[in-house]
Amino acid sequence: MADLGGGVRFFGPGDLRFLKLHFAYEHLGIATKQCQHIFLTPDALKPLSIAAENRSEKDMTNISKEKIENLKSKVKGQIVLPSDSSYDEVRQIWNAMIERRPALIVRCAEADDVPPAIAFARENGLEISIRGAGHNIAGNALCDNGLMIDFSTMRDVRVDAEKKRAYVEPGATLADFDEAAQSHGLATPVGINSTTGIAGLTLGGGFGWLTRKYGMTVDNLISVDAVTADGKRIRASENENADLFWAIRGGGGNFAVVTQFEFKLHEVGPEILAGLIVFPFDEAKQVLTKYREFVKSAPEELNVWAIMRKAPPLPFLAGDVHGKEVVVLVTFYIGDAAQGRKLIEPLLRFGTPHGEHIGTQPYTQWQKAFDPLLTPGARNYWKSHNFTELSDGALNTMIEFAGKLPSPQCEIFIALISGAANRVPENAMAYRHRDPKFVLNVHGRWDERTDDEGCIAWARAFFQASAPYASEGAYVNFMTEEEGDRVAAAYGANYDRLAQIKKEYDPENLFHLNQNIKPLL
């Protein structure tokens, strides 16, 4: 039994779910505690820990010791092999559904480690996977019997406050980025879970609380340093290799291995106004109908997302609400707090709230508010649609499926994007979804393998039932590994140009472990 402080005791694996919820409310109720205990519980990590005796023969790809030693002499970083004691830990990714075993992992220490890693994979006929922070739901960061380029030890973020620029290594998490930028009162739009990687998020598009005001993450990208499939180190920006820069902004890891991102920064915070309003589930239709009207005229400094899930044990909710289905409006405002409160106040009258908790807090703290609900090690299956509007049919379907959540961790998320993200032309870069106002995330999440079937079936059925109300396209960053047939839809009219650029930069499709864009024939 471990004492986690604050009167919380950890008795065994069965308490894990309670603990996640406990720490969730600490954070959402304006946090004072850290939650590293949860990240480290062996129970959470179990699904990926395969005992040495169970490792299959196919792990042992036929690569000679000499070749490995030769590669070691060319890279500054570490080479991790299946026989190494750190191997299982190093190959962990966020989604425990994904179980793959690379033949070797090159833990890059610097950009110069990438060309020899690519050359090694080519010479030995190995597939290449690339890992930023390993958050992607599809798990393409991990390969079976191939070479994994792992950036998780390259996390440096350098900020030039005068120029309002950040120079970011590809293993940086959103927390690394936010902390460095906020130390100068600066930020750029990124996602809402601080352990997500800046690399994958940016390459697929990227949106979060600041998106209405400052656009998608990718709209704030100034340049990248990258290594191409033939091992060349190049820079891409509006002025240099502009076609590659166009493709990289939304085209995922298809075109090159990015070794540095340069971002534009904006003045944000450091204090922002944010929090939750929790309504009874039987008021869902009324709340969501009013929500969709409200956001049409809300200023871009204000963002409001809607979530339907079972209530965590939040301290501002009565005990009998915990564990019951609720509708949550999540509010975020940058600007004068008194003005923000006035803007948010009408939301409280959308129904008869069970409770609310809205206050000023540091932007970096709010960026971590949802982390305890999104810890690594759980099983996750997501589906997603874009919406230009939330029709009655769409809302009814969401409410119907929120009424039959198959696990306490499953949720339905409606993210509001719109604003600045909608003002960029569709052909300005590979990421082209400039008309959706909302992104729906069907977030299937659970702990036990035995729940796979029920949770996946729920997510698929909901995805199908809500499809008639969705707008075209798809967000590649929310796609599972089985959704390759949605890639063309994700890029729409931009796909042909992407296939042309792919042919130019990666004609052999070396970088294919991703939501793959095939080179034009």
Ligand SMILES: Cc1cc2nc3c(=O)[nH]c(=O)nc-3n(C[C@H](O)[C@H](O)[C@H](O)COP(=O)(O)OP(=O)(O)OC[C@H]3O[C@@H](n4cnc5c(N)ncnc54)[C@H](O)[C@@H]3O)c2cc1C
């Ligand atoms: C809990 C959670 C919350 C999320 N919240 C948001 C959100 O609020 N907003 C949002 O927009 N998205 C969100 N996402 C989606 C997120 O943007 C994607 O999962 C993204 O791919 C994660 O990036 P990563 O670097 O951690 O992933 P990884 O799994 O490491 O990488 C994903 C893919 O990106 C490519 N890649 C990674 N690094 C490089 C590189 N250096 N060079 C070339 N290619 C590379 C590879 O193809 C790789 O397979 C969330 C995901 C999770 C799991």
